[in-house]
Amino acid sequence: MKQSLIGALCVIVGVGSAFAQTPAKKPATKAAVKATPAPAAEVKDAATLEFEKFRAEMEDSNPAELFEAKGEEQWKAKRGPKNVSLAETCDLGQGIGKIEGAYVKMPRYFSDADAVMDAERRIVWCMVEKQGYKFDDIAKQPFANETFTPDITNLVTYVAGQSRKMKIDVPLKDPKVREAYEMGKAIAAYRAGPYDFSCNTCHGVDGKRIRMQNLPNLSTPQGAMSGVQGWPGYRMTGGVMLTHQWRMGDCFRQQRFPQPKYASDAVAYLLTYMIGNANGQVYKGPGIKR
Numbered sequence: 001m002k003q004s005l006i007g008a009l010c011v012i013v014g015v016g017s018a019f020a021q022t023p024a025k026k027p028a029t030k031a032a033v034k035a036t037p038a039p040a041a042e043v044k045d046a047a048t049l050e051f052e053k054f055r056a057e058m059e060d061s062n063p064a065e066l067f068e069a070k071g072e073e074q075w076k077a078k079r080g081p082k083n084v085s086l087a088e089t090c091d092l093g094q095g096i097g098k099i100e101g102a103y104v105k106m107p108r109y110f111s112d113a114d115a116v117m118d119a120e121r122r123i124v125w126c127m128v129e130k131q132g133y134k135f136d137d138i139a140k141q142p143f144a145n146e147t148f149t150p151d152i153t154n155l156v157t158y159v160a161g162q163s164r165k166m167k168i169d170v171p172l173k174d175p176k177v178r179e180a181y182e183m184g185k186a187i188a189a190y191r192a193g194p195y196d197f198s199c200n201t202c203h204g205v206d207g208k209r210i211r212m213q214n215l216p217n218l219s220t221p222q223g224a225m226s227g228v229q230g231w232p233g234y235r236m237t238g239g240v241m242l243t244h245q246w247r248m249g250d251c252f253r254q255q256r257f258p259q260p261k262y263a264s265d266a267v268a269y270l271l272t273y274m275i276g277n278a279n280g281q282v283y284k285g286p287g288i289k290r
């Protein structure tokens with residue numbers, strides 16, 4: 001288990017020996033995380049209240065819907081070198097082309113790929129295996145910026161929208177999924193990098209915050225759900241549509257780790273852990289993020 005965890009980390013960061021060695025236990029640079037406990041969970045600061053008001057107004061005309069509509073077109077269109085549609089070839093775990101409720105039941109194990117896959121990873125797999133796109137081309141710029149939104153972002157947003165108001169139901173009883181969950185749990189606790197941070201340094205206890213951001217405790221059902229809700233999300237900072245995979249990558253950056261490889265095992269494991277912890281709660285669909 002330990003061996004394969006370190007293996008997974010080496011794969012994602014693509015460094016090998018740096019991580020294979022036992023990391024020197026430097027004292028964590030406390031000053032770098034300006035985390036102070038929130039006074040009480042119920043007391044919201046002015047900025048949070050202001051944001052929530054704004055979000056409530058925005059949700060009547062959620063910008064995510066534009067990306068969903070684009071994703072629907074792309075899901076149904078014959079595309080790629082093989083000129084087939086995802087609708088007629090891609091199985092997200094519910095049967096070919098069946099997308100209702102598929103998003104909330106991932107990550108799951110796919111025997112054709114022999115891997116546990118989150119929604120984004122699975123759609124990329126379909127684009128490569130069924131439509132004939134090259135993985136490296138997709139991975140070159142997998143996330144949106146101010147001037148560009150990749151197809152994969154639209155597709156994930158569309159698929160996520162087809163699970164609106166459904167309960168999160170990651171199949172943790174499947175031994176392969178359970179194993180991925182345990183790996184994700186171990187990765188979340190794995191401390192390394194210049195500050196000796198793990199995910200749990202910032203997300204392992206209740207009531208932590210950095211600057212104005214509340215940091216959800218991903219090990220609790222509620223905390224995990226707040227890390228799931230609203231993704232994929234339209235981020236008002238920059239005005240871009242971003243996916244759960246992006247969120248994971250960006251938190252590796254917060255952690256001063258090298259960026260994980262796109263659509264890698266390690267990201268799927270972390271998502272299995274986090275989304276699995278949110279099982280049973282209702283997903284509201286693609287949302288808006290601060």
Ligand code: HEC
Nearest residue numbers: 197198199201202203210213226227247251252254255270
């Ligand atoms: C140095 C502290 C730090 C570390 C370490 C860190 N994060 Fe984060 N995380 C943040 C901050 C700050 C935000 C909020 C960022 C924002 O909204 O712009 C955040 C946001 C998130 C969110 C989104 C929460 C929401 O409301 O949607 C998730 C999920 C998440 N982190 C997961 C992780 C995972 C998994 C790891 C380990 C790979 C990790 N984080 C490591 C600081 C950290």
